[in-house]
Amino acid sequence: MSDGSEDAAQTLWHGRFEDGPDEALLAFTESLSFDIRLAACDVRASKVHVRGLARVGLLTDDERDAILDALTTTGEELTGGGFAAEPSDEDVHTAIERRVTELAGPAGGKLHTGRSRNDQIATAFRLWVRDAVDHLAGRILDLQAMLLDRARQAGDAYLPGYTHLQRAQPVPLAHHLAAHAWAFGRDVDRLLDARRRIDVSPLGAGALAGSSLPLDPAGNGAELGFGAVFENSLDVTSDRDFVAETLFALSLLGVHLSRMGEEVVLWSSSEFGFLTLDDTFATGSSMMPQKKNPDVAELTRGKSGRLIGHLTGLLTTLKGLPLAYNRDLQEDKEALFDAVDQVDLALSAFGGMVATATFEIDAMAAAADDQTALATDLAESLVESGMPFREAHAVVGALVRQALAGTVTLAEAVAASPDFAGLTIRAGAAGGAELGVASLFEPGAALARRNSPGGAGTAPVAAQLDRLADRIAADRARLAEASGPAGG
Ligand code: ARG
Secondary structure (H helix, E strand, C coil), rough: CCCCCCCCCCCCHHHCCCCCCCCCHHHHHHHHHHHHHHHHHHHHHHHHHHHHHHHCCCCHHHHEEEHHHHHHHHHHHHHCCCCCCCCCCCHHHHHHHHHHHHHHHHHHHCCCCCCCCCHHHHHHHHHHHHHHHEEEHHHHHHHHHHHHHHHHHHHHEEEEECCCCCCEEEEHHHHHHHHHHHHHHHHHHHHHHHHHHHCCCCCCCCCCCCCCCCHHHHHHHCCCCCCCCCCCCCHHHHCCHHHHHHHHHHHHHHHHHHHHHHHHHHCCCCCCCCCEECHHHCCCCCCCCCCCHHHHHHHHHHHHHHHHHHHHHHHHHHHHCEEEEEEEHHHHHHHHHHHHHHHHHHHHHHHHHHHHCEECCHHHHHHHHHHHHHHHHHHHHHHCCHHHHHHHHHHHHHHHHHHHHHCCHHHHHHHCCCHHCCCEEEECCCCCEHHHHHHHHCCCCCHHCCCCCCCCCHHHHHHHHHHHHHHHHHHHHHHHHHHHHCCC
């Protein structure tokens, strides 16, 4: 099976082996087809490693410069598409070292001094994931800012708030949109928090045990802009927590996008009619001419399953591994790359869909003006006049039952009720005008009276939107500080 011939792939370990690797082994174990995306990060880390070797006297200045030049050329070939892969280029690290050795001559053979692919892959991958996290955190902040804009544009528009998907109480549209924006804010927070644990340099950990050579992990880590350096070589060469955490943060972001997607699907249905998708973010049917479909929302919902799958897959891969590096760890990359790509695509399409959709605020108001949605507010007006809440709940419940029987409306039942006789309510904030309880049935009146902080009333929502704007600005500053020149 092994071809063992002269031009067989020359592996990094050929000295120990009589025969070269079988084709099937190469096909099964190669990762260049996907880890080529790490080329720029690997070249960057390799340059820092080479300068570190020269600093401690393991390379002459000439050797250092020859390898650095070769690394630059190899990096350009790899990222510019001009790289000719060899069968022996098992992964991006092997490919880079092979090409550097071709270009730099004998000095190239010193590139791997004091280094293993095990600390090398961990270093390059952490650099890549750190950049990806910064990129996606910025994109989520843009999504939040768009939702905040739409919330401000919504003004006094309101819709039914739901629990159990049953109409519950009217809420401002701005409050509903901001609710999603706050959830996305937690996603940003989670990514920035995970970033601290991504931001640890493994360079200098070797295969598993460090090295007898006088390496300088702290200096190299600082030069790569890492915030910290590994404490334990066994730990850092086997640690993929940073991948799992990132996959979790992206999965939960996916869940948040998915549930908002589900609402877009519902709201754009004829049954709800709360939202009309722009033609540019809707699809049609190949057979049914009348259809306008929310495919972006559905696919966002669908892809959340794929993100959760990547997280579950990696956790399952990790759970049985003894220390330290095991080849299983190579499975971390396709999952993470795909999760990052899918989230990036989803943020563009989903953000565009929400930014361009039209909210049908008349339909929302008509649904929210369903009188029974005011039952809680009616009960609270009795409470304000001194009635225990449980009693008020029962009084209003009985009136709702009358209204549902169909002979009177809830407003008429309230007007005829002795419990409400002579009752007046505040029109807005405490101390404001007192009106008859019938005024509660005016469209939107309940929202003006709902003043508890953080609640779905006109005044608290206005304050909340200001805080949301502050929060977005603060998180943008955190991100800029973490990813700025000092943060790498
Ligand atoms: N391509 C491998 C990975 O992605 C790194 C190589 C380490 N391989 C090894 N046999 N020690 O994990």
